[in-house]
Amino acid sequence: MRVTWELPDGSTITADVTDGSNLMEAAVAAGVPRVLGECGGNLACATCHVYVAEGWQAATGAPGEFEDAMLDATEAPRGPGSRLSCQIIASAALDGLLLRVPG
């Protein structure tokens, strides 16, 4: 699947991501700034916060219970579409996904 990250300055980074991997790892591998993933995808740091673009929020689904709580511990404010990207798993259904990186 393909994912595009839109940075706060409007520029974008696009990468092909293997199905089954999580989108924090994908962002780190693609060198997306500000997606750090400091806890290695263990839901403990909230440094993988992204905003899922309108139109994709149903496909990516709602955050789980622990993720929902950790979304109150992000650096940038929580907003519509806020997710911890280590909890979004790449799959064919998400091909073309657009994620906005917090400023």
Added chain:
Amino acid sequence: MTVWTPSDDGFADITSHDAYLAGPPHNTFARMRRDDPCAWTDYPQGEGFWSITRQADILACNGKPDIFSSARGIRMEDQTYAEYLARRTFQETDAPDHMMTRIKVARAFSPGVVAGFEQAIRDLCDEILDEALAQDEFDATKAIARQLPMRMLGRILGLPEADLPWLVEKGDALIANTDPDFTAHVLDRMTTDEFRLMPFNSPAGAELYIYAKDLMAQKAAAGDTGGVLHMILQPAKDGSTITEEEFRNFFCLLVAAGNDTTRYSIAAGIQALCHQPELLAQMQSGSVWDTAPDEIIRWATPATYFRRTAAQDTELHGKTIRAGDKVIYWFASGNRDDAAFADPFRVDLSRKPNPHLSFGQGGPHICLGMWLARLEVRVLFQELSRRLAHIEPAGPQKFLRSNFVGGIKELPVRLKRT
């Protein structure tokens, strides 16, 4: 010039507290990384363990908490199940228990909330530095580094100012329990069992428990809704609240975890300023503050290691780690791994990326206080560098006697103010 050069012969007993008296035995860690990165290490005081010394291996193992569990102890010392239960904090649990507590405290220490403390930290730094820099020659660990973390934690938690010196003392006794300068109960020299069931094996742990309990009662009675403690006492989204026992253990953990780690980060940064004179001008230029705190904290590596226990058999570098074996992540070694850091014994304030492990990166127990620690280190060095024309060593530095807490406990400096 380099800041400090290791002096061990490459074959130090890395379990011995005395091996750290001249700083961590980095020649030994370098040999282990090169020749035997998953080394069985004998431990004269108990069961031996596997030593993981490469940065990449520590990161990879820490990301697999289902294999490498925190729920059987996180220190080198062995403990019985009864001791484990008596002393455990959420740091010594695995998912989902760990997350149940972590989500209750995460917001209070989140970057957004912590950013709001910047002015308070700056005011405190002003006070501390104005007092310390009234002299030209002093022990920087004592006069600067020791002061900030506990007084700041106290303010954030809303503790009475008058209690803070007492808390600094108890925090010292709790963690540095192998250095006779800090505690009367030197752990490896103790002959009786009387402290084994106390938090952190120390009567200071018991005193802190009582303090926390009283504090909680007072806050509740006074309807006090300020500060981080109130945030922690609020019901979580699912309606559950932190239990009294959880709260007391958490409070103890905060005092222990937030105190000397930040202190020794500040001390190591001042040590670096003394030995790499170009750093002062870099700080004064204002261009390095995004990256400098992490580099100072990498350089310091206040937590030399944390331990896990294998929950199942697993292989690493051709060795079979059996279920029940202790596994130690040597952060001090990983942070000097030249496969991850160019010129690791040089402090490079603009190092980026900086994949250091000082906060236990890569795992679910990643430091809860890392945003606060980074902020404190940044503001302290902003305020210090602004005031300094020159700083140099004024005598030999002394390291803590501990295989667990890495720190310069005495750092004589001489300085000129701007």
